[in-house]
Every structure is written in structure tokens, then in C-alpha cells.
Amino acid sequence: MNHPEGRWSGLDNLLTRPGRFVGPGFEPGPELRDFLHDDCRILVVGAGGLGCELLKDLALSGFGSIDVIDMDTIDITNLNRQFLFRTADVGRSKAEVAAARTMQRVAGLTVTPHHAMIQDKGLDFYAQFHVIVLGLDSLEARRHMNAVACSFLSYNPDGTPDLATVKPLVDGGTEGLRGHARVLLPGVTPCFDCTLWLFPPQTKFPLCTIAETPRSPAHCIEYAKIILWPREHQDTAFDPDIEAHMHWMFARAQERAKEFGIQGVTLQLTQGVVKNIIPAIASTNAIVAASCALETLKLVTLASTGLDNYLMYSGVDGVYTLTTQYERDPACPVCSAGVPMTAPPTCTLRDLLGLLTLHPALGRLLREPSLSVGSVPLYARGVFEEETRPNLDRQLRELVTGPLVELTVNDKGLVAPLKVQLRLQVAEE
Amino acid sequence: MASAEAGSPSSSGAPTCSPARESRVRYDRGMRIWGAEGQDALERASVCLLHAGPTGAEALKNLVLGGIRSFTVVDGERVGPQDLGNNFMIDQDALGRPRAEVVTASLKELNEAVGGSYVVDEPAQLISSNPSFFHEYDLVIGAQLRCSDAAALDAVCRERGIPLILGRAYGLVGLVQVCVAEHCVVESKPDNTIEDLRLTEPWPELAEAAAQVDAGLLDDHVRGHVPYALLLIRAAAAWAATHGAPFPRTSAEKADFKEGLRSLQRCIEGVPVEEENITEAIANAHRVWSGSSAPTxxxxxxxxxxxxxxxxxxxxxxxxxxxxxxxxxxxxxxxxxxxxxxxxxxxxxxxxxxxxxxxxxxxxxxxxxxxxxxxxxxxxxxxxxxxxxxxxxxxxxxxxxxxxxxIRCPALHPDGLPVRTEPEKGGTDALRQALASEDATASTAAFSVLVPAADRYYRTHQRFPGSLHGSEVPEGEVSQLHAIAQGLLAESGISGVHLPEDATTELVRWGGAELHCVAAIIGSIASQEAIKLLTGQFVPLAGTLFYSTVHATSLLFA
Structure with missing residues (x-):
């Protein structure tokens, strides 16, 4: 490896000298830099606006081995911020181009691209990495990665998290001139599911407004998308990336607007509404990604105090930053030691399954749950269904020994099984 | 596809893609923030950057991606080993070549529509020897300038009305300063705005429209179609007529007012039927008493x-x-x-x-x-x-x-302290308060004094404290820097505050390094401020932002 003497001198000051504001157990020394370069494995999820910046920032923070996963290809509208891509790259794999460009610039670096969906990779893939850094733009993808990270977590008998099983996530997000960076240590800091309220629901228009009383350009566009498209194209799903589809949508939205005398349907607005486009620029992405990369460096080396646990940035009115220490949800279905539930010993297994699917936190994650205690199935879908079906009408006191039982809940929709701490207790009047 | 296009012959408003517009597709995600006018302004702008280290290169990178007209890089150094460890715009083959040339070439790769040139010269030298050099630019970005050079450049730009942004990354902290004598913003685009509906003071035509609602309320179908603003205007007018006041004031009165709106709901067998517009009227009743059309x-x-x-x-x-x-x-x-x-x-x-x-x-x-x-x-x-x-x-x-x-930004303090030079405008109060705080703010404030102190140290030693190789933090340099910082505070009349020794030791540990991530944060904040200044949209920082990545804490000095 060719490292001209003094190349990392700035970073060495941080890694080889003792400090006054450092993480617990920081051990300065040249071994830290070698560890970063030779042994530490980082995964960047997403090679878009944040992902491009993250690759650059991590590479220049001394990390020598980075993987990047993204299923997207490069679009012309990425070029205002995704600086690793050129006009001639349009249509190529983001992960592959981003990896190649970063390695071209930073000597001695290995970036391994994965042109794939995050759901295509199993837990064994994700287990390889010391830290997973997220450059995503959807809550759904974040929750998937959150479930992955939390699946590695186990708890000690005293209820504290087993720190050796904590898989850190660092997450960034931007919209316009605003953004956030956050550090998620499953079991220690809140996971995404502990703080779902941070993600406001999307605005949806009532169907009757769209169908009968449109008042705004967006209503006209939604009409074309939700009502007209399915009516006229039963066999073809709408694809916003197909130009003919988008022009059809725009023309129909314009007709609708004209019929009602509504002004302001433009192609730009039509694209914005049907693709749910989030405005994004280079500067905000760069601020957030660099913050995430620096926190990754701190997590791995402890060379400076780590972010605890959420940083928000807004450049709308001057510059405003706020660091918030969000708190865990002790009954979080994804990262806690188990969701606490109570049922009478006479409750049948069938009724317990009903309670699970109606549970306010668990219910949204489950459709057809299977249940087991340790490795013993109580009720399993699939090949063991017939064998375990008789249990459905048996009472819990016949199936398990209480008063406190740790149940494992599985479901096809889950990335990893969930835990329930079931207390068998006679219902209070 | 052909039929779909032929199906809308009357859509004269449809954008026919001229070549100029088509080339703007790449700017779509930004134009959704600052619009075509904002993009026009960027495409007219010519920007000058001083120092092509990572802080400056990252700032300019974001502006080149955004589509400015052209840029010029001024830098006097040749590419050395440390550039390969912190600057993405420089690769191994460039060792020994002028840094300005290498960074300019890399930046031009990012956007073929942007023009770029470079000058191989020391920025400090250029500021003092040829101040008129800066006159042709719409904006100047000074990266990694030490305090005295920054103050000199501020004077040059301020005199000509050229906006200046300074970005400085120092170890794990940094600062961004916006220097404009005056910057006026029409489109400040705040996150939340409440429309002015004139509910209690409708002009005659609006009052008339609300009055006509009375008849409509009798008809079940028509009533559901009345916009809530008209319901509220009507209710407010009725309130004024019966109460001799323009709108309800006490919480009991407000509840009464909402009850009156609720009574508009149709009942079937005594059970009110929820109607969306009436529900909206109740939810927006506060606009009757909190709305104002008077100047803020x-x-x-x-x-x-x-x-x-x-x-x-x-x-x-x-x-x-x-x-x-x-x-x-x-x-x-x-x-x-x-x-x-x-x-x-x-x-x-x-x-x-x-x-x-x-x-x-x-x-x-x-x-x-x-x-x-x-x-x-x-x-x-x-x-x-x-x-x-x-x-x-x-x-x-x-x-x-x-x-x-x-916004009006104060002239820079010649010694680099983040305080106003005019004592009557609050002078040193903000810094004094921050230094005296109990939390992470105190160390952040201490760093904001220690960076200018390090510049003073540099003047004597031609290097930053802690910048020599070694795995220990040199204690002698720590105590020297500490004394300089305390001297700076005393000269500015800030006495009786404690400068924590921990902060000094930590700053010396960094040895003045320009770490890539910190440089990227600082440079990118600077570029976002540049976009605000160039487009005239959003509100730029009115003074100095000091940011510490140690505790992810920022301090504003305006």
C-alpha cells in the first residue's frame, strides 16, 4: 500500500494522542489507524445524494474497506448533487460507478459495490460490518435496516443489552435546506421504531375531493393518477420513469384542471406529485453526510465524544442546529427485550394470537404470526401447521410454565423474530 | 404516445422543451427549492475561492453542482502528502503540481456548463497587493484564512459591496462567517406561514360573499360546499353585531363562538352529522382572533x-x-x-x-x-x-x-474574536455568557476564543500549536496558548470568566489539522449561505456561526 509519509498526519493527531473530550475507553495509538484501514468494515446503504458524500467522507477518514449497496441507476436529475456521477454515466448502476470513482480518487481504498435491493441480502451479509451507515430517503427502507440491526441484539439475563451484540447504525436524511444525523445503538439509544412519530405521515387527499370537488392543481394530478390511469390502463402499472406515462399523466391532469378552471398544473408539479419528489441539494447532503461519517469515525475509534443521539440542521433562517437526546421506548417491539403482555392462564392460544395482532405496537408488524418458546413451536405456519394446530384450542397453562414466559413471534413480513414477555395472570376485575 | 400528445392540442401552457430548458433538467431538485429565478441568479454568478484545501474545495463543489456561471481558485501551494489524506479533489498523480490547478480541473469535471480558472498565488499576498482583483466577482469565499487576513479581505469586499463568506475548519471545530454590510430578502420562505384571510375585517366584496352564505346554509347540499373562510367571516360578523367587540377574547367566549359554528351542523334524529367544512371552520376558528393584517x-x-x-x-x-x-x-x-x-x-x-x-x-x-x-x-x-x-x-x-x-453583519474583529467591535451593540455579552454556561456551550465558546488565539500563536511561531509530529500533546504549547487566549479575552474587556484548561489541551491535540469531515461540514454550510446570498432567498446567517463537532453544538454571534 502506497502511503506517502504525512498523508494522514491530521487524522493521526486525533487517533494517536490522548484527548480531553473522548469516548469511554479511548486508547490512542497507531494501531487505531491500521485498524480503520485494514480491518474495519463499513457498509453504506444507498449511493445517492448522501451515499456519494458518505463514500468520500469515510474514505478520507481513514476507512480502508467500504461496501455500498444500491439498486438504483443514475438519472440526469441526480447530477445536481451526486457528485461521483457524470452525464455519460446516466443509466449505469449507482453503486458500481460510485465505488469505481471513489477508488480512483483515494489510493489504497477498497469499495465493494452491491447493485441490489437491501431486502435481497440476508442477515449474514449485514453481520460482517462494524457500522452500517444509512443514506436513504424512505421510512420503509430505514425500518428494514433497523430491523436488521436490532435482530443481532441480545439481552443479558439482568435485562441489560449485551454490548457485544450491538450493531450501530448511523442515519442521515435531508429535505431542502434541512436535515438530520443520528446515531442508533440498538438496546442503548432509541431505534427507528421507538421514535416513529419523528416521521410525519404523508398528506393524502380525500378520495371524494379528488373525484368530485377538485380545487388545486395537485387534486387534478391525483385524479389522473388514482382514477384515470387504472381505468384506462388495466394491464399496465404506471411507471413515472417512462416518459410516455408521465406525458399522459400531465395531459390528463391539464384537461381536468381546464374543466374546472384550475390554474397551475405544470409538468414539474405533475412529476413532483406523482413521484413524491423531495427537493434535494448538494450542500445539505454534504453537511449531513459529513456529520454521519464523523460520528462513524467516533463510534469506531472513540477519539471524540459521540453524538447522543440526534442532530438536526436547518439553514432556512440563518443556521440553526439542535442536538436532542431522544429516549427509548421500553416496550418497543423491535429493540426491547420483549413487548410486555398479560394474559390469563385460561386464555387459549388462538385468543393469544388474536391479542397479538390487535396489540397497538405489535399489530402493525404482524399478519399471520407463528409462536414458539425457545425452539419449541407452539403454533407454526407452514409445514408444522398441521402438527401444531391442536394447540390453538388449548389453554396457555397447559402449554407453558408461568408466570413469566418469553415468547418468540415470527411472521413472514418480519426481518427477524420478535420477543414477547408474557405474564400469565388472572385478569383483574 | 403520439395519440396522448395529440390529445391535448389546446394546452398552450405546456412547456415545449427548448434546449435551454432541457439543460435545466439536471437542476430540477434544486429548482424545486429556489425556482427558475433562483436558478437564473446562480447561473449569472461568478465566485472566487481563496485556498483550495478541503474546506474551500467542498464549498465550491456544491456551487459548481448547483450550476453557477464560473469560478476562480486562488491558491499558492503545491500538492503535498497531506492533501491526499483530506482533499477529494486531489489524487496521487497530482503530487507536486499547483493545488489551484488540480482542484480547478477536478471541479470542472463535475459540471461541464460551469467555467473555471485558477491563479497560483498566496491569498494573503493577493489581498494586500491587489485588492481590485476581487472586484469582478459576485461572491468571494475565503477558506482557512487566519484572522488578520480575513479582516483585511472583509474590508476590501465590504467597500465594494461584494458578499464575502469565510469558512474555517480547525481540528474538530470550525466557523462560518457571512460578511455583508446589508442584505435584503423578499422571499425568506419560512417553514410555516399562516395566510392572511381578513376574517374580521373583510373588504366589501368578501363581506358580501359571506353574507350570501346565509341563504345557502338552509340547503343541505349547498351548505356542505361552503368554504370555511366564509363560515368564519359570517360568524365573526354576527359576533360583532351581538357582542360589540370584533371577536371573542376570553376562553369562554371562544368556546361559545365554536359552539355557534357547531350548531350549523345538520342533525338527524338529534344526532349531529359531521360535515367537513364545518369541522374545518371549528378547527380554524383561532384564525378569527389570532389573524392580523397589521405590519409585524x-x-x-x-x-x-x-x-x-x-x-x-x-x-x-x-x-x-x-x-x-x-x-x-x-x-x-x-x-x-x-x-x-x-x-x-x-x-x-x-x-x-x-x-x-x-x-x-x-x-x-x-x-x-x-x-x-x-x-x-x-x-x-x-x-x-x-x-x-x-x-x-x-x-x-x-x-x-x-x-x-x-440582515447586516458587523465588521470582523481584527483579532478574530467572535464579538462585535461596537460595545454599544451588545459587544462581548454573548461570548461572556457562553463562556459562563454550565454545559457543552462553555467548551464550544472556549474553542471560539482558542482558534483566534492559535492564529496569534502562529504569527510568532509560523505554525499552529501541537502541529509537530508526536503522540503526546506538548504541555508547553498548551500553556503558551492558554496564556494567549486569556490575554485576548482581557484585551477585549472580558474578565472574570474561566477558560477551561481541558479545551486548550484538546485544541492543541488537533494541531490545527483540516480534517476532511469537519472541512466538509464547514465548507458546505458556507456554500448553503452562498446560495442564499446569490438567490436572495431564505435568510443568511447574520454574523458568525461557531460549530463544534465535539458536542455537535453551535454558537451564533450576530
Missing amino acids: PELVRLFQDEACQHLRAGSSPFWICVAALSRFVASNAAGALPLEGNIPDMHAGSQEFLALQRLYRAKAEADAQEVEGLAHDVAGAAGASVSRVTSAYVRSVCKNARRLRV
């Missing part, structure tokens, strides 16, 4: 500003329009601003809603015409040119009257 305190301050009170021949369109707004407010009995004309979506029939929207827009247009006339009057009286006071500009000012903003 910020706007009143602008009316009283010297620049508004005494228009001159050289007054800007902004101040001419502010003076016209002030006249407009004084000339109507209600003291109201011109109507903005936007209304929120309301559950209503299409035609009922659109008719209401037209009513608001027509009134806004009439008010804007009046303001435009006043603008011409006041400009004429002051001997100012009205050629730049276009109809579109006046309309934009009227639409944003409650959100107009002016």
Missing part, C-alpha cells in the same frame, strides 16, 4: 429604519418598496398591509372555492397596484430610479410583506 414588529422596524425613512437617489428597489408599504399602511384606516392573496385549501365545492380564490387574488392585485403607484411616488420624490422597481418585484414584496428580512 420586524416590518415596523424596517419602516423606522434610516434606509426607509430617508430614501436617496441611490436607494434600492427593496427600500423603495418598503417605503411604499409604509405609505400604504398609513393610508388605510385599518392599518392593514396589502393582501397577500394566498388561501389554504378548504373543503368546499370546486366552484365555490375557486370563486373565493379569485376574490382574494383580485383584492391582492388591486392592493399591489396601489403599492406600485406609491412606490413610483416615493421614488420620484427621492430622485431614485424606478426602472428596477418592476411590477413583478412589487408584487413579490406585497406577497411577502410580513416576511421581509434585512
Whole structure:
């Protein structure tokens, strides 16, 4: 490896000298830099606006081995911020181009691209990495990665998290001139599911407004998308990336607007509404990604105090930053030691399954749950269904020994099984 | 596809993609923030960068991606080993070549539409020997300038009215400074705005529209189509008639008022049927007592500003329009601003809603015409040119009257302390308070004094404290730096505050390194400020931002 003497001198000051504001157990020394370069494995999820910046920032923070996963290809509208891509790259794999460009610039670096969906990779893939850094733009993808990270977590008998099983996530997000960076240590800091309220629901228009009383350009566009498209194209799903589809949508939205005398349907607005486009620029992405990369460096080396646990940035009115220490949800279905539930010993297994699917936190994650205690199935879908079906009408006191039982809940929709701490207790009047 | 296009022959408003527009597809995600006008402004801008290290290179990278017209990089150094460890715009093959040349070439790769040139010269040298060099730029970014050079550049740019942004990354901390004598913003685009609906002071046409609702309320079908604004205007008028006050004030009165709205609901066998527009009216009832069409305190301050009170021949369109707004407010009995004309979506029939929207827009247009006339009057009286006071500009000012903003940044302190040089404007108070705080703010404030202290150390030693190789933090340099920092505070009259020794030791540990991530944060904040200054949209930082990545804490000194 060719490292001209003094190349990392700035970073060495941080890694080889003792400090006054450092993480617990920081051990300065040249071994830290070698560890970063030779042994530490980082995964960047997403090679878009944040992902491009993250690759650059991590590479220049001394990390020598980075993987990047993204299923997207490069679009012309990425070029205002995704600086690793050129006009001639349009249509190529983001992960592959981003990896190649970063390695071209930073000597001695290995970036391994994965042109794939995050759901295509199993837990064994994700287990390889010391830290997973997220450059995503959807809550759904974040929750998937959150479930992955939390699946590695186990708890000690005293209820504290087993720190050796904590898989850190660092997450960034931007919209316009605003953004956030956050550090998620499953079991220690809140996971995404502990703080779902941070993600406001999307605005949806009532169907009757769209169908009968449109008042705004967006209503006209939604009409074309939700009502007209399915009516006229039963066999073809709408694809916003197909130009003919988008022009059809725009023309129909314009007709609708004209019929009602509504002004302001433009192609730009039509694209914005049907693709749910989030405005994004280079500067905000760069601020957030660099913050995430620096926190990754701190997590791995402890060379400076780590972010605890959420940083928000807004450049709308001057510059405003706020660091918030969000708190865990002790009954979080994804990262806690188990969701606490109570049922009478006479409750049948069938009724317990009903309670699970109606549970306010668990219910949204489950459709057809299977249940087991340790490795013993109580009720399993699939090949063991017939064998375990008789249990459905048996009472819990016949199936398990209480008063406190740790149940494992599985479901096809889950990335990893969930835990329930079931207390068998006679219902209070 | 051909038939789909032929199906809309009458859509004259459809954008036919001219080559110029097509080339803007790549800027789509940014134009959704700053619009075509913002993009136009960027595409006119020529930017000069001093120092091509990572802080400056990252700042310029973001502007090149955004589509500025051209840039010039000024840097006197040759690429050395440390550039390969912190600057993405430089690769191994460039060792020994001029850094300005290498960074310029890499930046030009990012956007073929942007012109780039470079000058191999020491920035400090250029500032003192050839200040007129900067005159041709629309914006100057000074990266990694030590305090004295920054103050000198500020003086040069301030004199010519060239906006200057300074970015400095030092170890794990950094600062961004915006230096403009005055920057006026029409489109400040705050996150939340509440439309001015004139519910308690409707103009005659709006009052008439609300009065006509009475008949409609009898008909179940028609009633469900009435926009809530009209329901609220009607209810407020009834309240005023019976209570002798324009709107409810106490919480009991407010509850009564909402009850009155609820009673509009149709009942089937005594059970009220929920109707969306009435539910919206109840949810928006607060607009009746919290809405105001009077000037905001910020706007009143602008009316009283010297620049508004005494228009001159050289007054800007902004101040001419502010003076016209002030006249407009004084000339109507209600003291109201011109109507903005936007209304929120309301559950209503299409035609009922659109008719209401037209009513608001027509009134806004009439008010804007009046303001435009006043603008011409006041400009004429002051001997100012009205050629730049276009109809579109006046309309934009009227639409944003409650959100107009002016920032004025203090001249830089020659020793680099983040304090105002004028003691009467709060002087050193902010720094004193921050240093005395109990949390992470204290160490952040200490770093903000230690960075200028390190510059003073540099003046004596030609290097930053802790910058020599070694795995220990040199204690002698720590105590020297600490003494310099305490001296700086004393000279500025800040006494009796404790400068934590931990902060000094930590700063020396960093050895003045320009770490890539910190440089990227600082440079990118600088570029976002540049975009705000160039587009005239959003509100730039009015002074100094000091940011510490140690505790992810920022301090503002304005």
C-alpha cells in the first residue's frame, strides 16, 4: 500500500494522542489507524445524494474497506448533487460507478459495490460490518435496516443489552435546506421504531375531493393518477420513469384542471406529485453526510465524544442546529427485550394470537404470526401447521410454565423474530 | 404516445422543451427549492475561492453542482502528502503540481456548463497587493484564512459591496462567517406561514360573499360546499353585531363562538352529522382572533429604519418598496398591509372555492397596484430610479410583506474574536455568557476564543500549536496558548470568566489539522449561505456561526 509519509498526519493527531473530550475507553495509538484501514468494515446503504458524500467522507477518514449497496441507476436529475456521477454515466448502476470513482480518487481504498435491493441480502451479509451507515430517503427502507440491526441484539439475563451484540447504525436524511444525523445503538439509544412519530405521515387527499370537488392543481394530478390511469390502463402499472406515462399523466391532469378552471398544473408539479419528489441539494447532503461519517469515525475509534443521539440542521433562517437526546421506548417491539403482555392462564392460544395482532405496537408488524418458546413451536405456519394446530384450542397453562414466559413471534413480513414477555395472570376485575 | 400528445392540442401552457430548458433538467431538485429565478441568479454568478484545501474545495463543489456561471481558485501551494489524506479533489498523480490547478480541473469535471480558472498565488499576498482583483466577482469565499487576513479581505469586499463568506475548519471545530454590510430578502420562505384571510375585517366584496352564505346554509347540499373562510367571516360578523367587540377574547367566549359554528351542523334524529367544512371552520376558528393584517414588529422596524425613512437617489428597489408599504399602511384606516392573496385549501365545492380564490387574488392585485403607484411616488420624490422597481418585484414584496428580512453583519474583529467591535451593540455579552454556561456551550465558546488565539500563536511561531509530529500533546504549547487566549479575552474587556484548561489541551491535540469531515461540514454550510446570498432567498446567517463537532453544538454571534 502506497502511503506517502504525512498523508494522514491530521487524522493521526486525533487517533494517536490522548484527548480531553473522548469516548469511554479511548486508547490512542497507531494501531487505531491500521485498524480503520485494514480491518474495519463499513457498509453504506444507498449511493445517492448522501451515499456519494458518505463514500468520500469515510474514505478520507481513514476507512480502508467500504461496501455500498444500491439498486438504483443514475438519472440526469441526480447530477445536481451526486457528485461521483457524470452525464455519460446516466443509466449505469449507482453503486458500481460510485465505488469505481471513489477508488480512483483515494489510493489504497477498497469499495465493494452491491447493485441490489437491501431486502435481497440476508442477515449474514449485514453481520460482517462494524457500522452500517444509512443514506436513504424512505421510512420503509430505514425500518428494514433497523430491523436488521436490532435482530443481532441480545439481552443479558439482568435485562441489560449485551454490548457485544450491538450493531450501530448511523442515519442521515435531508429535505431542502434541512436535515438530520443520528446515531442508533440498538438496546442503548432509541431505534427507528421507538421514535416513529419523528416521521410525519404523508398528506393524502380525500378520495371524494379528488373525484368530485377538485380545487388545486395537485387534486387534478391525483385524479389522473388514482382514477384515470387504472381505468384506462388495466394491464399496465404506471411507471413515472417512462416518459410516455408521465406525458399522459400531465395531459390528463391539464384537461381536468381546464374543466374546472384550475390554474397551475405544470409538468414539474405533475412529476413532483406523482413521484413524491423531495427537493434535494448538494450542500445539505454534504453537511449531513459529513456529520454521519464523523460520528462513524467516533463510534469506531472513540477519539471524540459521540453524538447522543440526534442532530438536526436547518439553514432556512440563518443556521440553526439542535442536538436532542431522544429516549427509548421500553416496550418497543423491535429493540426491547420483549413487548410486555398479560394474559390469563385460561386464555387459549388462538385468543393469544388474536391479542397479538390487535396489540397497538405489535399489530402493525404482524399478519399471520407463528409462536414458539425457545425452539419449541407452539403454533407454526407452514409445514408444522398441521402438527401444531391442536394447540390453538388449548389453554396457555397447559402449554407453558408461568408466570413469566418469553415468547418468540415470527411472521413472514418480519426481518427477524420478535420477543414477547408474557405474564400469565388472572385478569383483574 | 403520439395519440396522448395529440390529445391535448389546446394546452398552450405546456412547456415545449427548448434546449435551454432541457439543460435545466439536471437542476430540477434544486429548482424545486429556489425556482427558475433562483436558478437564473446562480447561473449569472461568478465566485472566487481563496485556498483550495478541503474546506474551500467542498464549498465550491456544491456551487459548481448547483450550476453557477464560473469560478476562480486562488491558491499558492503545491500538492503535498497531506492533501491526499483530506482533499477529494486531489489524487496521487497530482503530487507536486499547483493545488489551484488540480482542484480547478477536478471541479470542472463535475459540471461541464460551469467555467473555471485558477491563479497560483498566496491569498494573503493577493489581498494586500491587489485588492481590485476581487472586484469582478459576485461572491468571494475565503477558506482557512487566519484572522488578520480575513479582516483585511472583509474590508476590501465590504467597500465594494461584494458578499464575502469565510469558512474555517480547525481540528474538530470550525466557523462560518457571512460578511455583508446589508442584505435584503423578499422571499425568506419560512417553514410555516399562516395566510392572511381578513376574517374580521373583510373588504366589501368578501363581506358580501359571506353574507350570501346565509341563504345557502338552509340547503343541505349547498351548505356542505361552503368554504370555511366564509363560515368564519359570517360568524365573526354576527359576533360583532351581538357582542360589540370584533371577536371573542376570553376562553369562554371562544368556546361559545365554536359552539355557534357547531350548531350549523345538520342533525338527524338529534344526532349531529359531521360535515367537513364545518369541522374545518371549528378547527380554524383561532384564525378569527389570532389573524392580523397589521405590519409585524420586524416590518415596523424596517419602516423606522434610516434606509426607509430617508430614501436617496441611490436607494434600492427593496427600500423603495418598503417605503411604499409604509405609505400604504398609513393610508388605510385599518392599518392593514396589502393582501397577500394566498388561501389554504378548504373543503368546499370546486366552484365555490375557486370563486373565493379569485376574490382574494383580485383584492391582492388591486392592493399591489396601489403599492406600485406609491412606490413610483416615493421614488420620484427621492430622485431614485424606478426602472428596477418592476411590477413583478412589487408584487413579490406585497406577497411577502410580513416576511421581509434585512440582515447586516458587523465588521470582523481584527483579532478574530467572535464579538462585535461596537460595545454599544451588545459587544462581548454573548461570548461572556457562553463562556459562563454550565454545559457543552462553555467548551464550544472556549474553542471560539482558542482558534483566534492559535492564529496569534502562529504569527510568532509560523505554525499552529501541537502541529509537530508526536503522540503526546506538548504541555508547553498548551500553556503558551492558554496564556494567549486569556490575554485576548482581557484585551477585549472580558474578565472574570474561566477558560477551561481541558479545551486548550484538546485544541492543541488537533494541531490545527483540516480534517476532511469537519472541512466538509464547514465548507458546505458556507456554500448553503452562498446560495442564499446569490438567490436572495431564505435568510443568511447574520454574523458568525461557531460549530463544534465535539458536542455537535453551535454558537451564533450576530
